[in-house]
Amino acid sequence: xxxxxxxxxxxxxxxxxxxxxxxxxxxxxxxxxxxxxxxxxxxxxxxxxxxxxxxxxxxxxxxxxxxxxxxxxxxxxxxxxxxxxxxxxxxxxxxxxxxxxxxxxxxxxxxxxxxxxxxxxxxxxxxxxxxxxxxxxxxxxxxxxxxxxxxxxxxxxxxxxxxxxxxxxxxxxxxxxxxxxxxxxxxxxxxxxxxxxxxxxxxxxxxxxxxxxxxxxxxxxxxxxxxxxxxxxxxxxxxxxxxxxxxxxxxxxxxxxxxxxxxxxxxxxxxxxxxxxxxxxxxxxxxxxxxxxxxxxxxxxxxxxxxxxxxxxxxxxxxxxxxxxxxxxxxxxxxxxxxxxxxxxxxxxxxxxxxxxxxxxxxxxxxxxxxxxxxxxxxxxxxxxxxxxxxxxxxxxxxxxx
Amino acid sequence: xxxxxxxxxxxxxxxxxxxxxxxxxxxxxxxxxxxxxxxxxxxxxxxxxxxxxxxxxxxxxxxxxxxxxxxxxxxxxxxxxxxxxxxxxxxxxxxxxxxxxxxxxxxxxxxxxxxxxxxxxxxxxxxxxxxxxxxxxxxxxxxxxxxxxxxxxxxxxxxxxxxxxxxxxxxxxxxxxxxxxxxxxxxxxxxxxxxxxxxxxxxxxxxxxxxxxxxxxxxxxxxxxxxxxxxxxxxxxxxxxxxxxxxxxxxxxxxxxxxxxxxxxxxxxxxxxxxxxxxxxxxxxxxxxxxxxxxxxxxxxxxxxxxxxxxxxxxxxxxxxxxxxxxxxxxxxxxxxxxxxxxxxxxxxxxxxxxxxxxxxxxxxxxxxxxxxxxxxxxxxxxxxxxxxxxxxxxxxxxxxxxxxxxxxxxxxxxxxxxxxxxxxxxxxxxxxxxxxxxxxxxxxxxx
Numbered sequence: 001x002x003x004x005x006x007x008x009x010x011x012x013x014x015x016x017x018x019x020x021x022x023x024x025x026x027x028x029x030x031x032x033x034x035x036x037x038x039x040x041x042x043x044x045x046x047x048x049x050x051x052x053x054x055x056x057x058x059x060x061x062x063x064x065x066x067x068x069x070x071x072x073x074x075x076x077x078x079x080x081x082x083x084x085x086x087x088x089x090x091x092x093x094x095x096x097x098x099x100x101x102x103x104x105x106x107x108x109x110x111x112x113x114x115x116x117x118x119x120x121x122x123x124x125x126x127x128x129x130x131x132x133x134x135x136x137x138x139x140x141x142x143x144x145x146x147x148x149x150x151x152x153x154x155x156x157x158x159x160x161x162x163x164x165x166x167x168x169x170x171x172x173x174x175x176x177x178x179x180x181x182x183x184x185x186x187x188x189x190x191x192x193x194x195x196x197x198x199x200x201x202x203x204x205x206x207x208x209x210x211x212x213x214x215x216x217x218x219x220x221x222x223x224x225x226x227x228x229x230x231x232x233x234x235x236x237x238x239x240x241x242x243x244x245x246x247x248x249x250x251x252x253x254x255x256x257x258x259x260x261x262x263x264x265x266x267x268x269x270x271x272x273x274x275x276x277x278x279x280x281x282x283x284x285x286x287x288x289x290x291x292x293x294x295x296x297x298x299x300x301x302x303x304x305x306x307x308x309x310x311x312x313x314x315x316x317x318x319x320x321x322x323x324x325x326x327x328x329x330x331x332x333x334x335x336x337x338x339x340x341x342x343x344x345x346x347x348x349x350x351x352x353x354x355x356x357x358x359x360x361x362x363x364x365x366x367x368x369x370x371x372x373x374x375x376x377x378x379x380x381x382x383x384x385x386x387x388x389x390x391x392x393x394x395x396x397x398x399x400x401x402x
Numbered sequence: 403x404x405x406x407x408x409x410x411x412x413x414x415x416x417x418x419x420x421x422x423x424x425x426x427x428x429x430x431x432x433x434x435x436x437x438x439x440x441x442x443x444x445x446x447x448x449x450x451x452x453x454x455x456x457x458x459x460x461x462x463x464x465x466x467x468x469x470x471x472x473x474x475x476x477x478x479x480x481x482x483x484x485x486x487x488x489x490x491x492x493x494x495x496x497x498x499x500x501x502x503x504x505x506x507x508x509x510x511x512x513x514x515x516x517x518x519x520x521x522x523x524x525x526x527x528x529x530x531x532x533x534x535x536x537x538x539x540x541x542x543x544x545x546x547x548x549x550x551x552x553x554x555x556x557x558x559x560x561x562x563x564x565x566x567x568x569x570x571x572x573x574x575x576x577x578x579x580x581x582x583x584x585x586x587x588x589x590x591x592x593x594x595x596x597x598x599x600x601x602x603x604x605x606x607x608x609x610x611x612x613x614x615x616x617x618x619x620x621x622x623x624x625x626x627x628x629x630x631x632x633x634x635x636x637x638x639x640x641x642x643x644x645x646x647x648x649x650x651x652x653x654x655x656x657x658x659x660x661x662x663x664x665x666x667x668x669x670x671x672x673x674x675x676x677x678x679x680x681x682x683x684x685x686x687x688x689x690x691x692x693x694x695x696x697x698x699x700x701x702x703x704x705x706x707x708x709x710x711x712x713x714x715x716x717x718x719x720x721x722x723x724x725x726x727x728x729x730x731x732x733x734x735x736x737x738x739x740x741x742x743x744x745x746x747x748x749x750x751x752x753x754x755x756x757x758x759x760x761x762x763x764x765x766x767x768x769x770x771x772x773x774x775x776x777x778x779x780x781x782x783x784x785x786x787x788x789x790x791x792x793x794x795x796x797x798x799x800x801x802x803x804x805x806x807x808x809x810x811x812x813x814x815x816x817x818x819x820x821x822x823x824x825x826x827x828x829x830x831x832x833x834x835x836x837x838x839x840x841x842x843x844x845x846x847x848x849x850x
Contacts, residue, residue, distance in 0.1 A: 034443075044523035141639065142610055157611030157640055158566075159515045161548055164842045178552060185550070200527070274523075276545055278515045316517075317524055323508045352455035352510050398530045 008220050011303060015216055019209040020276050023199045030196025032048060037326055040314055043202035047273045049311045050205070050212040051266050054306035056293045057212075057219045058262020062255050063291075065228060067235035071126045072133025073290050075113075076106040076260045078140065078282030080154075080267025085160045085277050091168040093162075093179050093275070095186065095207075099268040106264020109255055111138075114256035118249055121238065133287055135214060139278035156349070159278030179272045186273060204273045212271065215262060220302060222258070230239035231255050296365055298372025307373045312358065319354040326350075411829040424551040438768045439554035439849025449474070449506045449754065450525030452536040452546060452810075453560065457513035458641040458667040459538040461701045462746040466536060466560050467508060468739055468840070469747035473754035476734070477504045485755060488727040488783035489672020494755070500762060507531065510833075513538065513640070517543035525551050528701040533558060533757050535750055538666075540564030540613035547576035549557050551607065556769050558753035561746040563665075563697055566618035568797035569838035574846040577776055579756065579798045580749045583613070584837055586696045586716040587620035589802035589824035591628060595713060598659065598692055600629035605647055605657035607672060609664050609689045617663045619837060621714050622676070625661075633657040645672040649679050658686040661694045662779050669695060670705035671805055676708040686756065699804050700744045703817035710817065712809030717803040719748045719785050720820060728785040742815055752784045756791075770846040780828055787826070794833040795841065803831050 001009040018025065027041030059073050080102035087098035115126040131158070139145060147154040154160060162168075179186045186204035193199075222228050233241050236246045241248045271277050280286070293312050298304025327346050331339045349357045369375045413580075413805040442448070451470045453463035476484045479496035486494055492739040498504055507529045509521030519536065525531040534550055535558040537543035543562035550557035551573040559567060559578040563586070568578050604625055607822040608614040614637070622632050633655050638648050649672070652660055660681060664672045676682075676693055698715030721732045721742040731751065743751070756776065764771035777793035786800040811817060831838070 042524065042528040043529050044520060048520070142637065157515075159428060159545055161545070163570075164844060165840070197570065272521060274549070276515065276519065278545070279539070280514045280516055317520060320510045321507060321521070321524065351508070352460075354510075355456075 002162070002217070002219060005224070007303070008224065008312035012213075012220060014307075015303070016213055018212060019050065021150045021204070022209070022365040023201050027197060027199055031198050032196060034329060038302055038318060039387045040043075040318060041199065043200055043205050045313065045317050046202075046205045047208050047269075048317070049310050051269045051273070052207045052313055053306040054208075054215045054269070054286050055123070055263050055266035056290060056297070056309045058259040058266070059126060059290050059294055060259075060299065060302075060305045061219060061222055061231075062259040064305070065223070065231035065235060066252050066255050068121065068252060068256070069126045069291065070117075070256070070259070070285050071111070071130035071284070071291065072131075072136075073259070073263050074284070074286035075136045075269040077270070077286070078136070078262035078279065079109050081271040081277035081281055082160060082312075083164065083264070084136075084268040084271035085275060088162045088168075088179065088271070089160075089166040090169065091167050093176060094170070094267075095179050095272040098272060099265065102268025102271070103261050103264045106267065107261045110260025111253070114253050114260065118252050118256060130287070131286060133282060133285055137279055137282040137284070140282055148379075149199065149259075157279065159276055159333060161276040174341035178205075179275055183337055203317045204250075208269050208273065210358070211265065211384050215265065216306075223302060226252075227251070231256050241251055254258045264358070268341070270323060292362060296362060298374030301374045304372045304374040311361070311373070315358045315361070316360055317351060317352055319357055322350040324351075329350075367389070409575075411799065418688070419671045422766040426601050437848065437850065438770075440526065440532050441850075442502055442530075442532060442767055445502060446505050446531055447502045448531045449504060449757075450522065450529065450534045450536075451506055451533055451750075452509045452510065452511055452518060452522050453750075454513040454538045454542070455508075455510040457511075458511045459561075460667075461666070461705070462666055462699060462744065463511070463536070464563055464689070465701060465747045466538060466750040467733065467745045467849045469504065469743055469751035470535060470754055472735060473751045474504045474506050474740060477758050479740070481771045482730075485727050485731050485752070487786055488730050489755065489759070489761065490782040491759050493759050500765070500767070504758070509537075511542050513539065513542060515542050518542040518546050519549050522549050523553075526550075526555055531555065533634070535753055535757070536560045537562055538746060539611075540567055542573045543567055543578075544612060547571065547573050547634060549573045550843065551847055554769060555739060556757060556772050558757050560750040560753060563617065564613035565620065565837050566612045566841075568795045568841075569616070571612075572795050572841040572843050574773060575795075577639040577753070577756075577796045579753050579789075579801055581716075581718045581800070582797070583617035583620040583696070584831055584835070585802050585829040586617065589716050589804050589822075590599075590621065590696060590714065591624040592775070592824075592828075593804045593822055594625065594694065595628045597714065598689075602630045602659050602689070602692075603633050603656050603657045603687065604630050604659040604661050605633045605652050606635040606661045607638050607645070607652075608635055609640050609668060611640060613665070614663045616837065617696055620660075621661060621663070621694075622716070623837075638668075640668060641666065643671060646676050646679070648672070649676050649681070652676075652681065653679065653684075656686065658689045659692045659694060661696065663696060665697055665699075666702065667705070669702050673706045673709050673713070675694045682709075682712075684848050698818060699746060700742070700815075700817060701746075702824075703797075703807065704814070713807045715805050715818075717805050717818075718745045719803065720745065720803055720818065721748075722818075722820060723785060723803075725783075725785060725787070727783045733787060755784075756781075769848045773846045792804035792833065794843075795807040795838065796843070796850040797833075799826055800832055801826050 003260045009335050023041050027039045083102040083105040084098035091097050113132045116123050142152040143154045144157045166362045169252040176185050189200050189202035191200050230251050293308035297308025331342050418504040453466045454460050455463050463797045475481045511518035522534050533556045539563045540562040545557045557576040565583045579669045606618050662672050681691050693713050695715040698717050703710050744787040760772045760775040776791050779791040789798050789800040802824045805818045806821045808819045
């Protein structure tokens with residue numbers, strides 16, 4: 001189907017269903033129940049799930065296939081966001097030029113950075129990308145471009161946003177004053193109240209979702225293509241590739257640019273959902289977060305990085321909002337003494353301590369599931385399918401050596 | 403090479419699926435029936451307290467959170483009522499707001515605009531908050547103010563001192579009780595002239611974001627007007643940690659005054675390092691070298707320890723003030739937490755009460771009604787004397803305190819002493835003053 005083999009097609013269908021039904025699936029608890037705290041089905045967070053999904057899908061094409069670990073991918077995200085906000089400021093709130101330009105600009109930046117960085121491999125490549133990203137962060141943070149040209153380009157720490165007196169030359173009087181797709185406003189939504197639940201279906205989320213599905217589809221095709229095979233060859237042994245007479249650098253550069261453009265698309269979409277951007281999006285911790293997302297989910301697998309992105313964004317947005325009052329609410333039925341002890345024990349892991357919880361989860365995954373969450377899923381699957389596997393005769397195909 | 407066979411059935415199936423997928427969102431474009439965003443329908447109303455709990459301004463953020471919790475208690479009639487007893491408007495009676503109990507959710511802004519907006523969005527979309535209070539950094543406050551304007555909820559700014567918050571970034575749905583860089587400059591000027599004379603050479607270290615820029619601009623304008631010379635202004639990144647590389651050049655610059663436009667943990671670090679470099683004991687141009695910190699807070703003073711002795715700065719409010727409102731607030735806060743509140747805590751506490759009062763006077767939670775009730779509102783009894791919420795830019799006008807690090811502290815909270823209470827008339831400015839120009843409040847947005 002769609003040029004995919006049946007296994008990939010099933011996976012793709014599952015992802016399609018998940019994206020469409022996310023507003024319902026992520027809201028399992030009624031709004032006024034004690035567990036509503038854990039609901040993730042509100043538009044802003046779902047947007048982040050799919051947008052960071054796009055980012056890590058692209059990152060996975062580079063890291064998962066070629067093995068080049070870029071430590072500066074957040075820079076492309078940031079560049080994309082800045083390009084998009086400038087389009088809002090100069091043209092209009094229509095997101096089409098904004099998202100297109102953000103992809104193009106991120107692509108251009110990745111050509112230049114990739115061309116230089118890919119002359120080295122391994123740790124040196126990582127350090128080069130990190131250095132470039134930090135340079136770009138410093139330029140954006142201190143708005144050196146703005147100081148050079150006179151005026152504002154990135155607006156430093158305050159961040160770039162759209163003002164009422166910006167040119168917006170394509171804007172006609174009746175146009176919406178929020179990002180829109182030909183009048184279809186990104187932040188308008190439909191709320192469906194059923195019983196104690198209230199599900200919110202938002203335009204912006206679905207637009208990002210559709211683009212995420214398109215990116216995912218493209219990534220599967222790349223994974224399964226001869227080009228993807230060549231990228232894997234780079235990962236397994238670049239010297240051998242060179243001895244067979246293949247120049248690997250153009251392939252690596254292509255992979256780098258593709259993943260940079262994915263990051264640009266994600267950055268453009270972030271700005272389209274919320275028309276403000278700042279330099280902190282390009283900081284090295286943001287780049288590190290992308291790497292952690294991939295490793296947490298499972299590097300080189302199709303779905304893994306998306307899961308990783310989801311887990312991290314969930315922790316950041318949900319665990320960080322749990323405070324002591326909430327925990328007291330959970331344990332209110334217990335005697336005061338025990339309640340207070342439990343709250344004291346949990347306290348370091350919630351609210352501002354969410355980084356600690358994330359760190360523990362990350363360590364657990366890396367130690368017990370080196371293949372990421374995907375490996376966890378596979379092990380679970382095997383647990384339930386063991387009998388079936390045993391009945392099957394051993395497969396005749398041999399795995400190629402890495 | 404791949405070869406693709408398109409069967410009629412396959413094409414139809416895929417086409418149908420894609421069409422449904424694309425059409426999915428368009429079915430759901432109808433807007434909901436409520437009159438404004440997050441109209442409270444049950445027996446309670448929810449506030450969002452969005453403060454930095456990590457990062458360079460975390461201390462201030464956590465103190466804000468304490469005060470916000472206290473404000474909610476007082477609104478719900480728990481405790482002694484604090485400033486509700488001294489507040490000039492008597493609309494609030496300690497039974498919640500318009501008969502609804504007040505609840506709150508908290509979030510961590512990490513002193514980052516992106517994170518702060520994500521957290522505020524979660525409060526608005528997931529928790530159904532009707533008002534967002536907080537922000538301990540002007541960059542964050544401006545970012546969240548813009549978000550609240552778009553979403554159609556009220557933003558009661560907490561600790562934000564940049565001129566831009568109610569200057570070029572002012573918004574109809576946003577209100578600021580705290581003072582700003584211009585007011586700090588206007589209040590500090592005469593005191594500095596009295597203490598250090600008119601022939602000084604100033605070196606500025608400035609936090610590189612909206613607050614630092616406008617703070618530096620304000621204080622430079624004031625000091626230059628009284629004859630001081632500005633040697634140099636160096637921008638430093640927020641949260642830099644180590645400022646020694648910025649301070650070393652000061653020694654040989656020929657400057658005899660160092661103005662630290664830093665705040666929070668940054669100010670503690672830069673001041674401590676400046677003192678370690680021996681700046682305070684130095685003599686330049688035949689004068690004692692002096693350090694000035696335009697914006698002070700108790701938490702910074704506590705963090706910097708003895709280094710702040712004799713250093714001038716300004717504050718919005720201080721717990722040592724003698725009026726009844728201050729006494730009431732300091733008593734409730736002290737009884738609950740065991741130490742006096744900071745200026746950041748005070749402004750968040752007052753903002754929460756002011757919002758609740760405006761809702762009660764307006765008789766509605768509708769943001770547009772609240773805006774109308776707050777614009778041009780005059781009140782007293784909140785620790786700052788008579789205060790005006792100016793309608794043109796949503797900035798509060800009140801007296802400003804000029805402070806100095808206590809030379810001989812008697813206890814651990816005795817870190818700052820009040821040098822002068824600068825009267826409101828001296829710090830007032832026109833709403834189209836060049837440092838505040840270019841802003842546009844826009845229309846009030848009730849959302850929905």
